Amino acid sequence: HEVIYICVSLVFLYTMVVTHLMSVSIWVPQAEIDAAVKLLLKLKVDYKQMTGQDYKAGCPPSENSIAPDNGPAADGADEDTVDPWNVATTNAKGVDYDKLIVRFGSNKIDQELVDRIEKVAGQTPHRFLRRGIFFSHRDMHQVLDAYEKNKSFYLYTGRGPSSEAMHVGHLIPFIFTKWLQDVFDIPLVIQLTDDEKYLWKDLTLEDCHRFAVENAKDIIACGFDVNKTFIFSDLDYMGSSPEFYRNVVKIQKHVTYNQVKGIFGFTDSDCIGKISFPAIQAAPSFSNSFPQIFGSRKDIQCLIPCAIDQDPYFRMTRDVAPRIGYPKPALLHSTFFPALQGAQTKMSASDANSSIFLTDTPKQIKNKVNKHAFSGGKDTVEEHRKYGGNPDVDVSFMYLTFFLEDDEQLEKIKQDYASGALLTGELKKMLIETLQPMITQHQERRKQVTDETVKQFMTPRPLNFKL
Numbered sequence: 533h534e535v536i537y538i539c540v541s542l543v544f545l546y547t548m549v550v551t552h553l554m555s556v557s558i559w560v561p562q563a564e565i566d567a568a569v570k571l572l573l574k575l576k577v578d579y580k581q582m583t584g585q586d587y588k589a590g591c592p593p594s595e596n597s598i599a600p601d602n603g604p605a606a607d608g609a610d611e612d613t614v615d616p617w618n619v620a621t622t623n624a625k626g627v628d629y630d631k632l633i634v635r636f637g638s639n640k641i642d643q644e645l646v647d648r649i650e651k652v653a654g655q656t657p658h659r660f661l662r663r664g665i666f667f668s669h670r671d672m673h674q675v676l677d678a679y680e681k682n683k684s685f686y687l688y689t690g691r692g693p694s695s696e697a698m699h700v701g702h703l704i705p706f707i708f709t710k711w712l713q714d715v716f717d718i719p720l721v722i723q724l725t726d727d728e729k730y731l732w733k734d735l736t737l738e739d740c741h742r743f744a745v746e747n748a749k750d751i752i753a754c755g756f757d758v759n760k761t762f763i764f765s766d767l768d769y770m771g772s773s774p775e776f777y778r779n780v781v782k783i784q785k786h787v788t789y790n791q792v793k794g795i796f797g798f799t800d801s802d803c804i805g806k807i808s809f810p811a812i813q814a815a816p817s818f819s820n821s822f823p824q825i826f827g828s829r830k831d832i833q834c835l836i837p838c839a840i841d842q843d844p845y846f847r848m849t850r851d852v853a854p855r856i857g858y859p860k861p862a863l864l865h866s867t868f869f870p871a872l873q874g875a876q877t878k879m880s881a882s883d884a885n886s887s888i889f890l891t892d893t894p895k896q897i898k899n900k901v902n903k904h905a906f907s908g909g910k911d912t913v914e915e916h917r918k919y920g921g922n923p924d925v926d927v928s929f930m931y932l933t934f935f936l937e938d939d940e941q942l943e944k945i946k947q948d949y950a951s952g953a954l955l956t957g958e959l960k961k962m963l964i965e966t967l968q969p970m971i972t973q974h975q976e977r978r979k980q981v982t983d984e985t986v987k988q989f990m991t992p993r994p995l996n997f998k999l
């Protein structure tokens with residue numbers, strides 16, 4: 533809307549200034565002209581910031597121009613920061629996701645869409661859908677329309693392997709993607725961006741690649757079907773697939789430096805690897821990047837489940853797609869997984885106390901939850917019984933919304949905690965008893981994943997499916 537407003541203002545101001553310069557006989561005071569010129573220049577700068585392009589008189593942005601992140605509101609010193617590298621909010625309840633939908637220009641996953649997914653998939657929707665953990669989408673209705681007409685699609689998700697240690701939050705997109713793969717019976721590609729981690733972090737190429745392979749084991753342990761899943765490291769696949777690289781180059785040709793600067797905030801001192809990387813994350817959205825799976829077909833729709841902070845990459849991808857003759861990928865966005873210390877603090881792989889790691893022992897899980905999980909309870913038992921706790925800021929309760937399957941039980945916990953009937957210690961105990969078996973089972977499945985299994989998943993090969 534703001535872009536349109538700026539365009540209208542620009543057209544008006546241009547007309548006013550030009551008619552003045554041409555001395556057409558309308559009388560406008562000089563002061564007003566000066567003010568108009570000043571405003572004109574400012575609007576042109578705003579326009580360029582928002583669209584990544586210079587304003588050309590009488591040339592509003594095409595419908596296809598990249599929907600910008602409209603950025604912090606003019607009044608909002610306390611606006612949330614959300615981009616692929618930073619997530620920050622001052623609100624104990626976490627990021628304001630409704631505002632984010634407006635800012636990113638995506639659509640809310642409402643009850644109607646959840647019901648529709650249930651109908652088309654013929655399964656109870658995953659708890660992440662029932663509880664708004666996947667809360668936003670792009671073009672999901674279109675994917676379902678096509679699926680109902682027997683036109684299938686494929687899934688694409690990924691991970692940036694910055695260390696060996698993965699925490700439970702990292703599993704969210706994979707748990708959900710596995711569910712989608714099972715209910716829709718479709719192929720999946722998983723990109724490990726070891727190249728990105730090398731470019732952004734102070735790590736060696738060897739370490740980044742090693743982390744990719746280690747992380748692949750945790751991903752495989754989520755239960756993906758080897759006959760329907762291809763996992764790849766960018767460092768390996770880029771060099772082995774001419775088709776993939778051709779798509780990278782096509783994307784690179786159709787995105788300007790101004791555009792990526794506008795979307796990702798790159799500066800002149802960022803290395804050129806970073807500037808061209810978004811094309812590499814975009815390429816798996818196009819089916820002909822994987823000829824071993826899809827042959828030369830370039831028309832197979834892609835659906836990307838990911839955390840909302842990855843959306844800038846795919847806004848760019850969706851802008852480029854029609855210009856290089858490919859369908860736009862659809863998206864499902866998840867909320868962020870909060871740190872143990874609270875939804876406004878950052879989870880960090882280097883701080884073992886900030887989350888539950890997939891390598892934690894049952895004892896470590898118990899200690900971490902008891903000592904570090906931010907509580908929405910009152911200071912004393914008496915006060916808590918009298919006034920009740922606040923589940924909206926309580927991290928143990930938030931974690932249970934991610935991992936406790938039973939809706940009724942979860943609702944009862946919420947009410948009991950809010951009323952004061954349930955104490956913080958009791959709530960934490962429920963979380964501990966939910967996490968301990970979940971992590972232990974994950975560790976057992978991971979132990980079954982041999983180097984041979986990893987190699988199978990990571991070898992380019994045909995997959996089993998019918999489209």
Ligand SMILES: *[C@@H]1O[C@H](CO)[C@@H](O)[C@H](O)[C@H]1NC(C)=O
Binds near residue numbers: 682
């Ligand atoms: C989709 O496929 C099923 C089973 O093969 C068939 O019964 C149905 O008519 C097809 N629907 C459309 C819209 O083609």
Ligand SMILES: *[C@@H]1O[C@H](CO)[C@@H](O)[C@H](O)[C@H]1NC(C)=O
Binds near residue numbers: 757758759
């Ligand atoms: C994968 O396909 C092979 C060969 O068709 C089959 O033997 C194997 O059981 C399949 N694995 C799974 C997990 O379905």
Ligand SMILES: *[C@@H]1O[C@H](CO)[C@@H](O)[C@H](O)[C@H]1NC(C)=O
Binds near residue numbers: 884
């Ligand atoms: C984590 O918490 C424990 C106490 O629970 C403490 O001993 C340890 O130093 C903490 N680690 C870090 C990295 O803060």
